[in-house]
Amino acid sequence: MTYTFSAGLAPLTGTATRDIFKLLTRPEIISFAGGLPAGDCLPVDAIREITGEIFADPGRSLKCLQYGATEGYPGLRELIIPLAEDLGITGIGADNVLMVSGGGQGLDLLCKAFCNPGDAVLVEDPTFLGFLPTAQSYSARTIGVRPGQGGLDLEDLERKLKEYHPKLVYCIPNFSNPTGKTYTVENRAAVTDLAEKYDTIVIEDDPYGRLRFAGEPVPVMKSFDKADRVAYVSSFSKTVSPGLRLGFVIAHRDIIRKLAIGKQGADLHSSNLTQLIIKTYLEKGYFFPNIEKSLPIYRKRRNAMIEALDRYMPEEFTHTNPEGGLFIWGEFDAAIDTAEIFNAAIARNVAYIQGNVFFAANPPVNAIRLNYSNEDPERIEAGIRVLGEVFKEKIALSRPGNRM
Ligand SMILES: Cc1ncc(COP(=O)(O)O)c(C=O)c1O
Incomplete structure (x- = not known):
């Protein structure tokens, strides 16, 4: 049976991230993929x-x-x-x-x-x-x-x-x-x-x-x-x-x-x-006291992620440093496809979101979005260390002469 859906919904097939979220229920996954508030901030x-x-x-x-x-x-x-x-x-x-x-x-x-x-x-x-x-x-x-x-x-x-x-x-x-x-x-x-x-x-x-x-x-x-x-x-x-x-x-x-x-x-x-x-x-x-309680938690997690990114990610990587909110955006000055590399990261139990899904047009393939609010600083450090290894390896492979 084929259904004839509306012109608005027919072309939409669901976002790539919905599939990613299915993976994230596994407790061993360190997830930088979602946009969830910290559990400690829920009143x-x-x-x-x-x-x-x-x-x-x-x-x-x-x-x-x-x-x-x-x-x-x-x-x-x-x-x-x-x-x-x-x-x-x-x-x-x-x-x-x-x-x-x-x-x-x-x-x-x-x-x-x-x-x-x-x-x-x-x-x-x-x-x-x-x-x-x-x-x-x-x-x-x-x-x-x-x-x-x-x-x-x-x-x-x-x-x-x-x-x-x-x-x-x-x-x-x-x-x-x-x-x-x-x-x-x-x-x-x-x-x-x-x-x-x-x-x-x-x-x-x-x-x-x-x-x-x-x-x-x-x-x-x-x-x-x-x-x-x-x-x-x-x-x-x-x-x-x-x-x-x-x-x-x-x-x-x-x-x-x-x-x-x-x-x-x-x-x-x-x-x-x-x-x-x-x-x-x-x-x-x-309302306000709960936010006041949450801010140091998010600042600490942002700091943990920034420190880990600066320490572990390849030199081709640059990132934003937000003054609030839940996300950091990163780009690689290298010929890599973050959608392809996602599978290598997940195989090592770390998730992020590939940057291309956030664009209306001309999506770049070399960007990622990282969420820091829903993992504690220790897991943030451990997860970014793994991402650093995965991306360094892929960038090395993508250099001329090393292509497989
Ligand atoms: C920019 C932005 N707008 C809107 C929403 C929707 O949030 P909600 O419907 O939970 O209020 C989100 C959720 O992540 C968001 O990031």
């Missing part, structure tokens, strides 16, 4: 306490076990406002906020709301691997914009805005997945101005901004957005728990209304239990 005791309190209270129990409003659990959107103000986003009310089932759903709803088949969506190359199939599932064309100094290459961005008239420009200005890089203030302001000039919408995807363990914070792009061109998407996945599946979108109320209509067809509303847990978590003041 198990707080969630146990809150859940116990909810179900000890008949009124709240019934409320969270019933159907609810699409926009969000009563009172929760109001609690997002001070979180947004803390980032420099001012002048918003609850009707500028939509609670979503993870930031990923916010991205999906924005594509659903703005993209017709064939529309262009600009993304930074490289970009979040999950966003590419999301936009493509609405039959949008994803077009890569070159990275520049301190953010997007503004000339390339403007050229592509003129040429493609994109509906959306997707960026991750804080500690990008996959590169760990952050845009400068000037770049954020310039991208926002260009969105206004060329009448498009910027999706500012910011799941990692709160995870800054070095350097100075930079105001979010949405704070420069005088013309309501920026849809800000964030998530509790990396600051509280990814399993709870809760995020939010902040945008002009007309956009929020349209996204809510799209969400009704997707899941009606995000889990009331999850929303009530996060609402109570915020009210009890647990």
